[in-house]
Amino acid sequence: MSTVNPLELPGRRPIRYEGIIKVTSFEKVTSFLFALNFLIGLFVIAMFFMFLGTVHIVRIEPVPIVMVEPKPPGDNPKGYEEDVEAPGLEESQDFTEPRIEETFLAV
Secondary structure (H helix, E strand, C coil): CCCCCCCCCCCCCCCCCCCCCCCCCHHHHHHHHHHHHHHEEEHHHHHEEEEEECCCCCCCCCCCCCCCCCCCCCCCCCCCCCCCCCCCCCHHHHHCCCCHHHHHCCC
């Protein structure tokens, strides 16, 4: 029988990987720190979603709208909108304009 390995091609030397592929201690520490940061990030995201699940959202109820009947225009003078009756003479004197002579004397 032949002593040749069937996976090796004849005429070629086997490649030695000992010196070519090598993982340094820097790469080991870097990959560990990267994996640790990734896991801590996943943990923080999971904790954030747990926090959102416990928050109670307070819904503000809308203020009920009360319809007010419109009042007829022009019946009551300014300041007496809530009065049922029209103002009398004693109330209407407050709204009369002073005469021109009184205005000149005031200046």
